[in-house]
Amino acid sequence: MSGSVRPMRPADLPFAEDLVRQAGWNQTPADWQNFLAAAEVEVFVAEGIRGCAGTISIVHFGRQLSWIGMLLVDPSFRKQGIGTLLLDHALSVCKEHGSACVGLDATPAGRPLYEKKGFSLSATLERWSGRAPFFADRLPRIAEHDWKDIARFDAERFGADRLFWLRCLERMGPTALLRRNGLVTGFGMARPGIRAWYLGPIVAVSELAASKVAESLLADLHPHKIIWDCQSASSQLPRGLGLKAERPLYRMLLLGTDAVNTSRDIFAISDPAMG
Numbered sequence: 205m206s207g208s209v210r211p212m213r214p215a216d217l218p219f220a221e222d223l224v225r226q227a228g229w230n231q232t233p234a235d236w237q238n239f240l241a242a243a244e245v246e247v248f249v250a251e252g253i254r255g256c257a258g259t260i261s262i263v264h265f266g267r268q269l270s271w272i273g274m275l276l277v278d279p280s281f282r283k284q285g286i287g288t289l290l291l292d293h294a295l296s297v298c299k300e301h302g303s304a305c306v307g308l309d310a311t312p313a314g315r316p317l318y319e320k321k322g323f324s325l326s327a328t329l330e331r332w333s334g335r336a337p338f339f340a341d342r343l344p345r346i347a348e349h350d351w352k353d354i355a356r357f358d359a360e361r362f363g364a365d366r367l368f369w370l371r372c373l374e375r376m377g378p379t380a381l382l383r384r385n386g387l388v389t390g391f392g393m394a395r396p397g398i399r400a401w402y403l404g405p406i407v408a409v410s411e412l413a414a415s416k417v418a419e420s421l422l423a424d425l426h427p428h429k430i431i432w433d434c435q436s437a438s439s440q441l442p443r444g445l446g447l448k449a450e451r452p453l454y455r456m457l458l459l460g461t462d463a464v465n466t467s468r469d470i471f472a473i474s475d476p477a478m479g
């Protein structure tokens with residue numbers, strides 16, 4: 205396939221939003237704008253002879269970890285090598301950046317493409333969705349003075365510093381913070397999506413702490429529809445809330461170790477595109 209890859213421009217946003225809608229994904233125009241605005245995120249567009257054909261994003265969490273997402277090809281351009289072109293471009297960007305590890309969350313459709321490039325399965329995730337049940341009790345929201353503690357708590361579990369992204373999410377919806385004896389034991393966030401509210405990340409020291417954080421977020425989201433992506437090992441939480449399993453997602457890594465980003469303390473990921 206002849207095609208070229210270039211950085212995404214604001215004028216490409218309607219095209220990118222159409223791709224998300226066609227694929228039934230959940231990211232909003234505001235998410236795309238956040239990707240475009242953040243210094244840590246690079247977003248690219250593939251162009252074929254007939255115009256824009258697909259997108260891909262890369263977020264760099266320092267040199268420790270780069271995360272690939274938003275690999276979307278317009279249905280009329282599929283099976284012509286555009287997905288491979290975009291992925292090859294993203295991998296060369298990661299190499300140039302000096303990333304120690306490259307990760308992504310693959311759909312069943314995307315998984316074969318990544319396997320061909322040497323990615324291997326690190327964990328299976330599950331997407332759960334349904335109506336947010338009713339809860340009355342709310343934990344305190346995250347306040348400015350909490351961020352130093354949260355940054356340390358999260359980096360120890362996520363495996364890299366993603367403070368810029370958490371601060372971005374904080375502005376978009378409800379947050380919840382759990383402390384015990386003054387120490388952070390859990391936090392969570394949610395933000396709007398085009399199909400449903402997206403619950404995540406939820407990071408906590410135990411299942412009990414995670415469920416307290418989730419219930420506080422749900423108190424704000426009831427009765428809206430929600431989506432929750434979690435590791436299979438944590439699926440009893442969304443199941444217990446009456447949500448339904450939609451489909452698997454495959455957490456895949458290249459060049460790195462399995463220790464990155466599969467901590468059991470991550471009860472909800474922040475977005476398949478962002479880890």
Ligand SMILES: CC(C)(COP(=O)(O)OP(=O)(O)OC[C@H]1O[C@@H](n2cnc3c(N)ncnc32)[C@H](O)[C@@H]1OP(=O)(O)O)[C@@H](O)C(=O)NCCC(=O)NCCS
Binds near residue numbers: 275278282310315317
């Ligand atoms: C997954 C997705 C990105 C793949 O994009 P694509 O442009 O079709 O990918 P490619 O064309 O590079 O490769 C797809 C297949 O077409 C084949 N192909 C590529 N060029 C071809 C050509 N000229 N003629 C025939 N087949 C070709 C590839 O070998 C590959 O075959 P395989 O499926 O048997 O492995 C696309 O289907 C998509 O956007 N899906 C919806 C969103 C999604 O799930 N994204 C993945 C997120 S992880």
